[in-house]
Amino acid sequence: MNIKAIILPKISFQSKLIFSTLTLLFSTIITFVIFAFLTEFYTQKLLEKENHLYFSLSKSIGIGNTILGRTSSFNEEEIKGLKEQAFCSELRFIKKAKFKCIAGFFEQKQFSSEIILESIPNSMMDGPVYRFYWEEGQDEVPIIISAEFLQLYNFVYAPIAGLPPVSIENLSMIPIEISLIANGKRKSMKAEIIGLTDRFSGLYVPESFLNWANTYFTGSASSRRDKAVLKVNPAYISEFEDYVISEALIVNEENLRMGKTASLIYPLSAGLLLIACVFIILSVSNFWLHWKWLLERQKENIQILYFNGFHPKYIAKQTFKYLIPIPGLAFVLSILFGILIWKILQPYTLSVLNLDYAALPVFAIALVSSVYTLIFLSIYFALWRFCRAIYI
Amino acid sequence: MGFRISELKPQFFKENPNSQIWNSHFHLDDQQKYLICAPSGKGKSSFFNMLAAINMDYSGRIEYEGILLKDVSTDQLSKFRFLEWSLVFQNLAVFNNLSLAENLNIRGHSEDCMELLDQLGLKDKLDQNVGHLSYGERQRLAIIKSLNRPYNFLIMDEPFSHLDTELKRKALQLIEKDVEMKNASLIIFDLENDPHYDGFQKLML
Numbered sequence: 398m399n400i401k402a403i404i405l406p407k408i409s410f411q412s413k414l415i416f417s418t419l420t421l422l423f424s425t426i427i428t429f430v431i432f433a434f435l436t437e438f439y440t441q442k443l444l445e446k447e448n449h450l451y452f453s454l455s456k457s458i459g460i461g462n463t464i465l466g467r468t469s470s471f472n473e474e475e476i477k478g479l480k481e482q483a484f485c486s487e488l489r490f491i492k493k494a495k496f497k498c499i500a501g502f503f504e505q506k507q508f509s510s511e512i513i514l515e516s517i518p519n520s521m522m523d524g525p526v527y528r529f530y531w532e533e534g535q536d537e538v539p540i541i542i543s544a545e546f547l548q549l550y551n552f553v554y555a556p557i558a559g560l561p562p563v564s565i566e567n568l569s570m571i572p573i574e575i576s577l578i579a580n581g582k583r584k585s586m587k588a589e590i591i592g593l594t595d596r597f598s599g600l601y602v603p604e605s606f607l608n609w610a611n612t613y614f615t616g617s618a619s620s621r622r623d624k625a626v627l628k629v630n631p632a633y634i635s636e637f638e639d640y641v642i643s644e645a646l647i648v649n650e651e652n653l654r655m656g657k658t659a660s661l662i663y664p665l666s667a668g669l670l671l672i673a674c675v676f677i678i679l680s681v682s683n684f685w686l687h688w689k690w691l692l693e694r695q696k697e698n699i700q701i702l703y704f705n706g707f708h709p710k711y712i713a714k715q716t717f718k719y720l721i722p723i724p725g726l727a728f729v730l731s732i733l734f735g736i737l738i739w740k741i742l743q744p745y746t747l748s749v750l751n752l753d754y755a756a757l758p759v760f761a762i763a764l765v766s767s768v769y770t771l772i773f774l775s776i777y778f779a780l781w782r783f784c785r786a787i788y789i
Numbered sequence: 790m791g792f793r794i795s796e797l798k799p800q801f802f803k804e805n806p807n808s809q810i811w812n813s814h815f816h817l818d819d820q821q822k823y824l825i826c827a828p829s830g831k832g833k834s835s836f837f838n839m840l841a842a843i844n845m846d847y848s849g850r851i852e853y854e855g856i857l858l859k860d861v862s863t864d865q866l867s868k869f870r871f872l873e874w875s876l877v878f879q880n881l882a883v884f885n886n887l888s889l890a891e892n893l894n895i896r897g898h899s900e901d902c903m904e905l906l907d908q909l910g911l912k913d914k915l916d917q918n919v920g921h922l923s924y925g926e927r928q929r930l931a932i933i934k935s936l937n938r939p940y941n942f943l944i945m946d947e948p949f950s951h952l953d954t955e956l957k958r959k960a961l962q963l964i965e966k967d968v969e970m971k972n973a974s975l976i977i978f979d980l981e982n983d984p985h986y987d988g989f990q991k992l993m994l
Contacts, residue, residue: 402886402891403884403886403887403895701882701884702895703870704841704843704870704876704878704882705870705871705895705896706869706871706896707871708863708867709863709867785863
């Protein structure tokens, strides 16, 4: 039974052109939405994950300090001044090891190097913090290293030295021995790199371990307040920047740049998303109106089908069957375009937001599928209503 | 059971006071043949549309199989039109953009009615676009189309208006044969009574 020939006898060239244009429009818009969504989503994720931004802060050392003998440590007044600022959500200090630490691989003792251990309170730390604990008597020390170190190794050192690149999983499997030496005492312990930190640039051990080790080697757990870690509310990022300049402080600029980018990307992507949604609504309306116009032209033929006993539901289903390949094609195209654009933009977005993007295409596909399911359902509903309205 | 009609009165034109249809009670029963006769402009097509549940602008009641047509659901009406009623409209209601064979295939198979096509002189026009046929040829197609499907009531509005006497005789013979074969009823609307309609119950509109 050739219902198609009755419902849609001859789609003119112009109609086909409109269809193609609509298909492209759909794809582009959906792609647009995917990207806007992803930017939006990951910015959101960034702000959620790092609901605050973290900075390591130290005083700049100039000639003046050297001549006048000023200390690089923060004094009580400076600490109080910092804590009073609106941008300051939390202020803590990095503890430094007061002993020498030599790290090496267990099996190849010749590969060893002196390292500087530091500790940051777990509340400020990122990475696998749930494993970042040490108790006295525990033989193995967990270490979190800066993600930059791993990148430096993989992209700079490994290619030159002809070594294979490593992942964090590989790294945690390498047995490491640390030798702690100070005041004539020496202690060897096992260590494991358990994860990476995106916030800070250093090698970090749990605070409890550093307190114990500093006490063990020097008799005192305290250390100088040279380097602060600051939790900053992103809403006050500009004020923070002004403060850093006015107080001549040194801050990890990467984080500052990231915070500023995130605060810019968020409203921008939200705006893009809004525009994309308006475009989607317009194009779906346009698409439907075009079909409605075609069906209106065939109203008499559809009514003849009714006189022959065909049910409006059947006509709606048949029409839907002929109509659906168009948004269907747009659906496939938009997913392909979306992935392609994502692949092209990935390195840039990665460097700006510094996030793990593994789940990104899944979200894009899930979003597009949901949007299209909604579009398909709306079209079917509108078709059914139209067919029902012209039923006599 | 067929149709039960009572106190039927059109809303938008003045009915003939001598009519056997308007303002009266009557049945259109199973396995009967009816001729509804009236000159032009007396409401034949209106009554046809009322029976087919297309026109609801009337007062009174039309029931089919005990169901009031004014209250009939879409499901029920589609079922009546699909299985119980076969309609031939005055304006034919064929698909002009399809071929003759395609038109017949909408509710059956063109191969099943080759004899009818042959007898009414359309056998060699199967592949022709209906839009290119004469009105008389299209009228014959509409008749064949209405026979080429199951029905209990075959309702035809001036089905022979563009056929010559010989073709009308032939067509009516084929229709009566098909109706008898299907144990169905036949209702024909026509301008006037003529000898071809012997054996029909006549109702004046």
